[in-house]
Amino acid sequence: MAPTNTSRRGAVRPVDKFDQRRDELAESALTTLGAMGYARASLREIANNSTFSHGVVHYYFQDKLELVIYSVRYYKARCVTRYDSVVSDSTTADDLVDAFAAKLTETIREEAPMHRLWYDLRTQSMFEDQLRGAVTEIDHTLQDMIWRVVSRYAELDGRPVSVDPVVAYGMLDGLFQQALLGYLSGHPTALDSLAVRVRKVMPLLLA
C-alpha cells in the first residue's frame, strides 16, 4: 500500500523520498504531456518516458488527473519567477520593455511544449470541472507575474497604469498565445513579430 494519500508519507523514512518520486514522475509526465497534449498522453506513455513501469503511477497518485495537476503546478511554480530579473534589473522603461519582450520570445523558443500544455489544460478546464480549481489558481499567479512587470514599467516611466491587472494579463496573454501558435505552425517571423507587438502595446497600458 502507498502511504496515506492526501496526507503525505506515513513512514519515518528520509523525509521526502515520496515527494521526490512524485517530482520524478511529474518530470516525465510533463515531457509526455507537452509532446502529445492532455487527451492523448496515456499513463503508459508517461511511464515509458520514465524509469518506472506503468503501474507505479497509481502508487504515487490517486488517478491521472492528480498526476497532471501535480505536474503542471510543479512546472508553473518554477516559472512564475521568470520575469523577476526583468523587473529587478531594468533601469529605464525602455530597457524593461526590451528585456520583457526578449524573455517572452525566449520562453516560447525554449519551452513551447510546456506553454501549449498550459493552454491545453486551461481550455480543458472549460469542459472539466475537476481541472478548474488548479487552473484558476495558476492563472492568478501568472496574472500577478505580469502585473509585477507592468507596474514596474509604469513606475520607471513615471506614468500610472491605465488598466487593471486582469486586462493587462488578458491582452498580453492573447498576444502570447497568438505568437505561440504561429511559432508552432512554423511561421518563422512569429517571435520577432511578438517582440515588436509587445513594444507597441506596452505604452498603451499607461495613462
Next chain:
Amino acid sequence: MAPTNTSRRGAVRPVDKFDQRRDELAESALTTLGAMGYARASLREIANNSTFSHGVVHYYFQDKLELVIYSVRYYKARCVTRYDSVVSDSTTADDLVDAFAAKLTETIREEAPMHRLWYDLRTQSMFEDQLRGAVTEIDHTLQDMIWRVVSRYAELDGRPVSVDPVVAYGMLDGLFQQALLGYLSGHPTALDSLAVRVRKVMPLLLA
C-alpha cells in the same frame, strides 16, 4: 458506397441531398463537441445526438477529423457576420463600442459551448498538424471580422487605428477568452466585466 468523396455528389439525385445530410450531422456533432470537447466526443455519442446510427458517419465523412473540421467550418461560416450590424448600424463611436460590447457578452451567454469548442480546436492544432490548416483559415476570418469593427470605430471617432489587425484581434481575443472561462466557471460578473473592459480597451487602440 458513398458518392465520390472530395468531389461532391456523383448521382443525378436532388442536387444536394448529400450535403444536406452532412450539415445535419454537423449540427449534431457541434452539440456533442460543444458539450464534451474534441477529445471526449466519440462518434457514437455524436450519432446518438442525431437521428442516425453510429455507422453513418463514415458514409458521409472519411474520418472523425473531417467531420469535426467540416462542423466547425459550418458553424464559423454563420458567425463571422455576427458583428456586421454593429458596424453598419452604429452612428457614433460610443454607440459602436456599446453595441460591440453587448454582442460580445450576448454570444458568450448564448453560445458558450461553441466558443469553448473553438478554443479547444485551436489549442489542439498546436499538437495536431492536421487541424492546423482549417484553424488558421478560420482564425483569419475572425481576425478580419474584428478588424471591420475596429476600423469602423476609428472612422467614427475620426482618429486612425494605432495597432495592426493582428494585435487588435489578439488583445480582444485574450479578453474574450478570459471572460468565457470566467463565465463557465460560474463567476456571475464575468460578462459585465468584459463589457466594461472592452469599453476601456477600445480607445487604447486609436492613436
Next chain:
DNA sequence: GCCTCGGCTTGACACTTGTCAAGAGAAACC
C-alpha cells in the same frame, strides 16, 4: 414482379485506455 442501387443499420474488428489486484524483490527493523 424482379432487379438494382443508394441510404442506412448492425455487429464486429483490433486496439487503447485508466485502473487495480497479486505478487516479487529489497530494504528496515526486531
Next chain:
DNA sequence: GGTTTCTCTTGACAAGTGTCAAGCCGAGGC
C-alpha cells in the same frame, strides 16, 4: 535470520475508441 514494510512490476479487467464489412430496406427502372 526472520518478519514486516515499502517499492515496484506484471498481468489482467472492463470499458470505450475509430473503423469498416456485410447486409437490410425501400424506392425507381424495366
